[in-house]
Amino acid sequence: MTTLTGAGVSPGTGYGAAFLLRFKIAEPAAGSRHDGDPVAETARAEAAVARVAATLEERGVACGGEAEEVLRAQAMMALDPELSADVAGLIDAGVAAERAVYDAFLRFRDVLAEGRGYVAERVADLDDVRDRVIAELTGVPMPGLPGEAEAPYVLVAHDLSPADTATLSRDVVAAFVTERGGPTSHTAILARAMGVPAVVACPGATSIAEGTMVLVDGTAGVIMVGPDEAEVRTRLNGSAPGAGPVETGRTSTGTARTPAAPARTADGRRVPLLANIGGPRDVAAALDNGAEGVGLFRTEMLFLDREDSPSLEEQVAVYREVFEAFPGAPVVVRVLDAGADKPLPFLRPTGDEPNPALGERGIRLFRTYPDVLTTQLQALARAAEDTSPLLQVMAPMVATADEAAWFTALAREAGLAGAGVMIEVPAAALRAHDLAGQTAFFSIGTNDLSQYAFAADRELPSLAPLHAPWHPALLDLIALTAAAGIPTGVCGEAAADPALACVLTGLGATTLSMTPTAVPWARAALAGHTVAQCEAAAAAARRAAAPEDAREAALVHLPGLAEAVDAPADPVARGEAGPS
Amino acid sequence: MPERKVVVESEVGLHARPAATFVQTAAKAAIDVTVARPGGTPVNAKSILSILALDVRSGETIVIHAEGEDADRLLDELAAIVSVP
DSSP: OEEEEOEEEEOSEEEEEEEEEOOOOOOOOTTOBOOSOHHHHHHHHHHHHHHHHHHHHHHHHHHOHHHHHHHHHHHHHHTOHHHHHHHHHHHHTTBOHHHHHHHHHHHHHHHHHTSOHHHHHTHHHHHHHHHHHHHHHHTOOOOOOOSSOSSOEEEEESOOOHHHHHTOOTTTEEEEEESSOOTTOHHHHHHHHHTOOEEESOTTGGGSOTTOEEEEETTTTEEEESOOHHHHHHHHTOOOTTSSSOOOEEOOTTSOOOOOOOOBOTTOOBOOEEEEESSGGGHHHHHHTTOOSEEEEEOGGGTTTOSSOOOHHHHHHHHHHHHHTSTTSEEEEEOOOOBTTBOBTTBOOSSOOSSGGGSSOTHHHHHHOHHHHHHHHHHHHHHHHSSOOEEEEEESSOOSHHHHHHHHHHHHHTTOOOEEEEEOSHHHHHTHHHHHTTOSOEEEOHHHHHHHHTTOOTTOGGGGGGGOTTOHHHHHHHHHHHTTOSOEEEOSGGGGSHHHHHHHHHHTOSEEEEOGGGHHHHHHHHHTSOHHHHHHHHHHHHHOSSHHHHHHHHHTTOGGGTTOOOOOOOHHHHHTOOOO | OOEEEEEOOSTTOSSHHHHHHHHHHHHHSSSOEEEEOTTSOOEETTOHHHHHHHOOOTTOEEEEEEOSTTHHHHHHHHHHHHHOO
8 A cells, every 4th residue: 555645635534545636738849830711720719718717707606606717717717818919919820829829828927937835826727728729729529537437536637626526526536536636726626616625736546546435634735545444434535344335425524533643744744734713613614624732722802792701600611612622632721811902891001001012911901910820720620631632731921030931830829830931021031941841831912922023013014025934033032042052942823834844844833823725735735845955955055145035045944845835824714813 | 297196905916806806997098008017118008908918916006097088087997906905
């Protein structure tokens, strides 16, 4: 049995025979010419383009939803005026319609391929449109996928176009596997919409032999080629061995799941990938995306929009709900982070604050209201009693070793051994070795650390350029923190960029916590690189003077990310993102 | 020389749905419309591929230029599309 690894982008496990989509329209011969009537030849090209655009539109309307938007965009590409002008110009110069189309598309293809993330990922869409137009012109039928099958198959392709997948149903496809693709690739989007497991960005997928039985774990991003029956049984539904022949198909993705297996670098160093969550409602997304636990549980939602502090019982119920989902897995809870942009009526600062972000917030407020903190710590301890997470608590906005010691003592009194502090204040990063003696772990909140390092309000769009997660100044502070030698996690959105996930590992971060949808990308990026490569990338990034240069310098050492993808934006997570 | 200098506020930049809406709006007009980065080479605003190739991210500034009948109204409409967060 061989195992392949990619990015799991649609959860669940699928099992079936591999069906390879190997469609490649032959490149029209270079220098092929038409026989002299450019007007007729141009009309022929335009008619083919119009038919392709109409087909894409029709399929889009039939699918609706996200697929419709994607297919509409492809129809717009087909009808692009710059493209038709190029085609007409080439035909005028004597080039045959097929080759003219090919050359005209190539010009745009090269430009898009140089782009970043989303733009580079559109190359596949463009190629698909081109191939459809050429197929129209040459009379070659476009490939059809088996829309009916005796048993669900695993569809394997270099890349899948929306028009290919739009007509498929979950009754015939057990799972999708593609060699290419990024977080915003259509395979990912459509597979999720269909509820079919999918792994993308999986090198070597198309070398799987046609008809081989394949087991696809869309949560962990793992593909097993020719697994034995016991393996299939365990993964599909844990039924007992000898319970009859293994059926092809899929596990229901709605059943109880356990946190995913540990993420590792290519040379085997474990880097647990955890999820940032705001409460019980985010648990499903964390598990679906293969998070190994929770690296930042923001507890503000319990406290917001109310006149008084929530009772112990109320808190216990909510914490328990989260803890139950992560048996034996780390759950790092940030105690209430009030003040600044989250004022609470029952936790008023002692005086007027002209600059709330520089006022009594986070742990500073608890100096005035210690009861609120002790109640929360007791509630956390009680919720953990009858559930079994590896519970850790941490305090926000810690600036000094003294504050760290105070919090650790209070946590101990509540019976919580794993007390850590967040590193969001540059002073704490600069003196991390002093704090390290007073706390069990660090968790770096890159968003706030950036705000205080650059003296730039995170809420101001005009200052956004100062909040580049790749800024060498920020990387230096992270390196300083990790160098203090105690476990150091990163829980800001910086961890969500797969290339940055490698760099943070190279800087010495021991865990990474991010928005759940970013987990598969970080997992795939780490699996593709060694610790030495991560360290070289980190060193190169710190030698740069500007964030863009830092990223570029790092990518030189991360060959697996040559087709670098941007981490998917997660507006939901961003919308409720407190200071982290 | 009617033109508008606008900051692209949509979270996905001038990509995906905002780009499609932008191009469809420009394509409906009879006059020529271009988009450029400040000081950069203008591209055809009716061409989705040219717009994608510009790769404008959220927070970046673009200059939209058009000349002819109803240019101002069209420019306002296009500026509004990219100013929506």
